[in-house]
Structure formats: structure tokens, C-alpha cells
Amino acid sequence: NYQNYKEDKRVMPELDFDKTGGLIPAIAQDAETGEVLMLAYMNQEAFEETLACGNAVYYSRSRKKLWKKGETSGHVQKVREIRVDCDNDTVLLKVTQVGGAACHKGYKSCFYKVVENNEFKIVEKRVFDPKKVYK
Amino acid sequence: NYQNYKEDKRVMPELDFDKTGGLIPAIAQDAETGEVLMLAYMNQEAFEETLACGNAVYYSRSRKKLWKKGETSGHVQKVREIRVDCDNDTVLLKVTQVGGAACHKGYKSCFYKVVENNEFKIVEKRVFDPKKVYK
Numbered sequence: 001n002y003q004n005y006k007e008d009k010r011v012m013p014e015l016d017f018d019k020t021g022g023l024i025p026a027i028a029q030d031a032e033t034g035e036v037l038m039l040a041y042m043n044q045e046a047f048e049e050t051l052a053c054g055n056a057v058y059y060s061r062s063r064k065k066l067w068k069k070g071e072t073s074g075h076v077q078k079v080r081e082i083r084v085d086c087d088n089d090t091v092l093l094k095v096t097q098v099g100g101a102a103c104h105k106g107y108k109s110c111f112y113k114v115v116e117n118n119e120f121k122i123v124e125k126r127v128f129d130p131k132k133v134y135k
Numbered sequence: 136n137y138q139n140y141k142e143d144k145r146v147m148p149e150l151d152f153d154k155t156g157g158l159i160p161a162i163a164q165d166a167e168t169g170e171v172l173m174l175a176y177m178n179q180e181a182f183e184e185t186l187a188c189g190n191a192v193y194y195s196r197s198r199k200k201l202w203k204k205g206e207t208s209g210h211v212q213k214v215r216e217i218r219v220d221c222d223n224d225t226v227l228l229k230v231t232q233v234g235g236a237a238c239h240k241g242y243k244s245c246f247y248k249v250v251e252n253n254e255f256k257i258v259e260k261r262v263f264d265p266k267k268v269y270k
Contacts, residue, residue: 025174036162036167036171039225081248081249083246084248084255085174085238086247087245088255090246111220111225112221113221115186118186132219
């Protein structure tokens with residue numbers, strides 16, 4: 001677990017958090033379908049927590065603290081694989097999204113809008129009604 | 136084309152470039168396979184150029200200028216669909232990658248490394264030898 005991990009002081013893969021002021025983008029992708037679910041940000045601690053606990057942990061830029069996705073709703077993202085890019089400054093998580101929806105607006109993916117004729121057009125259906133889930 | 140587009144002065148979909156100092160992340164995903172190819176950044180101009188020309192145009196943070204991906208190599212990304220996320224601060228491009236490789240290191244995807252046992256492990260094969268392509 002995380003405590004053991006920290007005590008082990010094993011060498012972490014080196015991600016380049018410095019280039020972007022401590023936060024790097026993390027893409028969550030459905031491990032089964034390949035659908036891109038969302039993009040959030042990680043600081044070093046969020047990345048280490050994700051490795052340690054096996055569920056996606058991000059850093060919330062608005063709340064300025066660690067964001068254990070799904071902690072209250074139970075809609076966690078179980079991490080199946082973690083990839084990093086050539087520059088070591090972006091993370092790709094292949095996940096299983098518990099509850100079926102990654103987006104707080106009730107859609108499976110946050111990318112439910114297509115740009116068409118200079119407009120945003122919603123092309124997906126809601127999995128849940130956010131008014132009923134977030135009370 | 137872009138010139139017509141600008142002259143039309145049509146209303147652009149509103150992306151939130153301000154939140155992140157003018158640059159938002161753009162994910163490029165293979166339109167056929169769903170593979171995530173890379174993540175780069177766009178400013179307003181890069182987004183508009185992408186819409187106008189139909190190939191992915193990013194903003195290079197290192198070179199501090201527009202980056203028409205594949206302009207010299209011919210390995211452009213033909214944009215099949217553009218999606219935006221719930222917060223209007225991330226773009227997802229579904230693309231056809233000409234030349235078969237999005238990564239300057241010669242891999243199809245920039246995400247060719249998996250994090251395993253606290254190490255980075257290369258799990259993909261090169262499509263081209265970068266030493267031969269970038270002379």
C-alpha cells in the first residue's frame with residue numbers, strides 16, 4: 001500500500017512536473033472501449049496516490065487539493081494500466097469507470113459535445129441525472 | 136477556407152482559454168482504433184486554424200509559435216471530428232495520422248511506455264527510425 005511504498009523509497013519513474021508548474025495532464029480512457037472519458041490534472045502526490053491505491057487520484061485545480069475521484073459517489077476509476085508519453089509530461093490512465101459515467105454532468109465521457117458548423121452540439125446521452133446524484 | 140472563415144466573422148464555439156493562460160490541452164485520438172496518439176496544446180489561433188484547414192494545428196510551447204503538425208514531414212493529422220469537454224477547456228481530436236506515427240520518437244503513439252513496478256517500460260514498436268526521418 002501507499003505507506004509501504006513511501007517507506008520503501010523506491011525510485012519513482014520521473015515525470016516532468018516542473019515544466020508545467022507542478023501539474024501535468026492525465027487522460028482517462030476506458031480500458032475496454034478506448035473511449036476517452038476525461039482529462040484532469042495530477043501533481044506528484046496525486047500520481048503517487050494513484051500508483052499506490054489503484055484508483056485514479058487527481059489534483060483539483062478549483063479546490064486546490066487532491067481529488068480522489070468517486071470518493072463520495074463510489075464512482076471510482078479502477079486503473080488497469082498507466083502510460084506516460086515521450087516527454088514524460090502527460091499521463092494516460094486506462095480505467096474501468098465504476099457507475100458508468102466519468103462526467104459530473106451525467107455523461108459517460110466529458111467529451112459529449114462535437115464542434116459542428118461553429119457550434120457545440122451534444123451527441124451523447126446522459127447515463128444519470130446529475131440533479132439526482134449530486135444533492 | 137481560413138480566409139473565408141475569418142471574413143465571415145461567424146461566432147466561434149467558446150473555449151475557455153483564459154483559465155489556463157491561453158493554452159488548453161488537445162488530445163489526438165486515432166479515429167479508427169481509438170488509440171490515444173498524443174497530447175499537445177492549442178491557443179485560440181491554433182484551434183481556429185485547425186477548424187479552418189482540417190488538419191491538426193497546435194501551439195508549440197518550446198518554440199512559442201503555431202505548430203502545423205506534419206508540415207515539413209507530410210505526416211499531418213487529418214481531423215475527422217472535434218470534441219470539447221464539459222468545461223470547454225479541453226479538446227479531443229479524432230484524427231487520421233498520415234505516415235502512421237504521431238510521435239517524433241518514431242512510435243505510433245507518444246504513449247509507448249507503461250508504468251510497471253515503478254519503472255517505465257517500452258511496450259510498443261517503432262514505426263520509423265527518427266534518425267532517418269529527422270535529418
